[in-house]
Amino acid sequence: MSFLITSLAIIVAGGLLSLIFYKSHRFSTAFGAGAAVLGCIIGIVPAVQIIYYGNTETLKLAWDIPLGSFFLQLDPLAAFFLMPIFVLSALVAIYGKEYLRAYREKKLLGISWFFFNLLVASMAMVCLAANTILFLVSWEIMALSSFFLVAFEYEKEDVRKASWTYMIASYLGTACLLPMFLILGTGSNFLDFDNFLKNISPRTADICFILALIGFGTKAGIIPFHVWLPVAHPVAPSPVSALMSGVMIKTGIYGLVRTLTFLGMPPLWWGVLLLVIGIVSGVLGVLFALAQHDLKRLLAYHSIENIGIIAMGIGVGLIGWSTGMPVVAALGFAGGLLHVVNHALFKGLLFLGAGSVFHSVHTLEIDHLGGLIKKMPATGFTFLIGAVAISGLPPLNGFVSEFIIYIAAFSGAIKMDIYPAMFLVSAIAGLALIGGLAAACFTKAFGIVFLGEPRTQEAQKARESSRWMTAPMMGLAAACILIGFLGPLLLPFMSPVTGTILSNPHSAEIKKAADYLLYVTAGSVVFLVLVAVIAGLRSRLLSGRTVGKALTWDCGYAAPTARMQYTASSFAQPVIELFQFFLRTKKHLTIPDTYFPSAANFESHTPDIGREHLYKPVFTGINKFFLRMKIVQEGRMHIYVLYIVITLLVLLFWYMR
């Protein structure tokens, strides 16, 4: 625990120093980034230790706040979430040092570094806190510091709007958490997590679960509470989006899973509900991602998709738990939680890659890019690794976690009764569809951005980013590959983590899945050998033969230009057309007419379905209602006194009743 306290102290102190030295961009960056990296490295040590030994450490200090105490608890579950937080934060700090340099003339970077370090520390505190007040305070600091980071370019109108959306969503979420914790803590003096009610009635547990699902789900970005995600991520600076999408939204998952440990044995419908929400988030997330034209907004929607996969894993786990099938329970949770780490790695990588593209080309409009892999090979190849990983393809890490969720769903679908089995098979169908569509989306993202010919002048002039930016990306890519191959070795360490939730480690079941993964790894190794052999064979065959260079075959047309290439929008068009029912893409077109048409154009954009059809009507309604309520605002003093008197009288009568 002392390591962790030191690490958090270093991170916060670094943040404060960079705030103090805000005038010198060099000092503030050095303090901010340096402290973040150092603190994160120190913090990883105890997290790994706890996972390795499977024990729990606590620290409790008195705190002068009603109902509060400074109670930290580091159990395997917390440690498991701390690992991606520290790893990604350290790498993002290194990357951010270089990325933010471009803004050193315009912005006071000291302030941003202060909030950055505060965000890292508060995320860690959220995972560590074992007292409600401490948890909520950390939760709010996390929300606020990330709000200020999103609003980095506050002088732009859309950035301000997006940050406000984020802020409001965040508070609406917290509004559900507060009553939940109060219900759980009824009757205890300190709202410590271990004082929470032990035997809560099923009805209360149901209410708490729903509240937790809305409250934590808003942070995690599950549909329909996702609206802030696709607006906030694109406007935030790339390192911030990487951090928020990679790990901050996972604190929502952490909160949900932590809440499950308070609620005891779940009824079947919790798992079913979470599974259905997961499938909806996953499928709609990837569909909306396909319809986007902005690289970062595309990635933001993919966060929703991956949160959906995580929710599916947890839902499958809950179904297994409530029907008493340890294989399904342990593997469902293990797969879902492993996907938390995996998503942190590849989504962090992809956002950093997008940032690198933006840094060099100054646009993220997919249809304005192209051919970047020749100009930016390091960014390109690491992005490719991220793209393969996020599509859940072997031999990378995305496949490992999806494989475990699949195994859980299959084991359940084979043995369970009709009702749960039907939902588990829909999980299989959902994962398969999401996998296929994610592959479609990332062949689009990678193929259009990095392959082919540059579509604009700017893309033509792209240059590779500096090593400070590519090195963290390479680190993340290496982690994706490593987890892909070392899955069978790493999976057994999941059993203390799932054990925290299920109060039984189920090591035997997890060990079995690890054995299956061993075959997967064997297959992957053989695959790499085969790739090497076939590549060798080809260079052998080609040695001494002519290797010609020509133009791409374009069916005999004589003067191809880069603008004639297939665009991202046309690539995604068949899918979008097919799922028009959900996407409701809006199109504006001017059809070319007459024999010699002078101009024609076509645009399409896909507004978010939740924002357009759920929140907009609701908020407009609320707005109208309060406009009507304006009558009570007379603006005259004695009227207000009258209100107060009436209120007091009503309260008095109510009390005397």
Next chain:
Amino acid sequence: MNSAIEIMMILLVLSDMALLGLSRLRTCISIVSFQGMLLGVLALTMQLSAITPRLILIAAASFIIKGFIFPFLLRRGIREAGAQYEIEPFVGYIMSVIAGLAMLGISFWLGAKLPLFAANTLLIPAALTTLFTGLFLIIARKNALNQCLGYIIMENGIYTFGIVSVAEIPLLVELGILLDVFVAVFVMGIAIYHINREFDHLDSDRLNILKG
């Protein structure tokens, strides 16, 4: 015999799915006619050991009316109205099939819950699925002919439901339902003819302009 019933039920569900996914009206009518004949045979198969004149009457009525008379009326409707396929349904064909799958799942769940005895576990779910399919078509399609098909399919579902407990449902009720649908198809046929003549199309959702 049980496996014969099972295969018939599977064919019934598959024909429901086909009706949800296909757009060509003539094909849909053929499928509905196939469903009618299937159900006629089913009524006999269910009670092979105890065939009564009443049963033969029901089976024959179903076979002839649903297998030949309705399709004939509907085909005539098409000929007169000139509608070959639905152009723009409220719910697309793929979404309809997916909805059909959901209805199938719900039917199996309901079938397990309902306190009904059936000779085969597939009978009640298949009956419910057919019922839901009919209702769905009535709701989701604009074309009056398609809605008419929906009524027939719904009746097929009710009929299958009745066969499950054929001993208990009075003949009169069964014939009454059949007659209802018969009249419905007849009236619809006339209505279709007139809608078409008045408005030059068959979209019943535009009937609301009549309310003035």
Next chain:
Amino acid sequence: MPIASIINICLGLLLAPLLLGIINKTKAFFAGRTGQPLFQAYLDIIKQLRKGVVYSQTTSLIFRAGPVIGLASVLIALAIVPLGGVAAPLAFSGDLLIFAYILGLMRFFTVLAALDTGSSFEGMGASREVLFSALAEPALLIGLAAIARETHAMSLSQMLPAVSFLSPEVVLVTVALLIVYLCENARIPFDDPNTHLELTMIHEVMVLDHSGPDFAFILYGSALKLWVLGLVIIGIVFPASSGSFWFISVISAIGGLFFLAVIVGIIESTMARLRLIRIPQLLVAAGSLSLFAFILVLR
């Protein structure tokens, strides 16, 4: 019996291109032509292996990696499916997932290689390929889940020999898998391998720019894909005994594969290509068949 499974892999490596020959012969028979020789696919592959290559100036390393990764992926798939009741070398619980996903990896890189050329025709093909395969994936996996529930196993090598073809649900799965088979292998009614218009192709247009050994790898890879996916269907339809007479069931399974090729040829001779917007409907139908089969197995 490891020797048997190694022999099985060798048989696959040797005989896969023959399936293309059988399909083409069948089509020729129906058209009243003599048709190309039965071993034409072998000749094509050998010819391409002997040639040099031409690369487009636009392409990068991805374009060169595509065929190599594709062939390696399908070879892994070959090591997963059993043949004639003999367990495959890479058989474990859950191998059906890596089977489906390694073919996904093959497709991912084929699509990227197509996009790497910057040709709008290849982009078009790629765009169709990703949509259709995304819809075919659920049909395949749910169908396999139904078989898994029927046989209480999660490994293709245990599932396929244990399944009996006689129940209606297995028939439904077989039909669904046949649709997936035609789609994944770019056959009629999904894609016409013999069409001459780049605008209407799916798979063929994506590999337009490949030449020489690269193209040989692609040809060989798609022949193997025809073989491995066919083995899944044949495994369901044909009973297999893995006793000491394994070679008899292996021979009968290979006979079954050739029969499947004839069926594909018949389908190609008697059906026209579907309009592109109809294809998703057929794939959704395949998915519904699989799901219905699963529900039937559930009872």
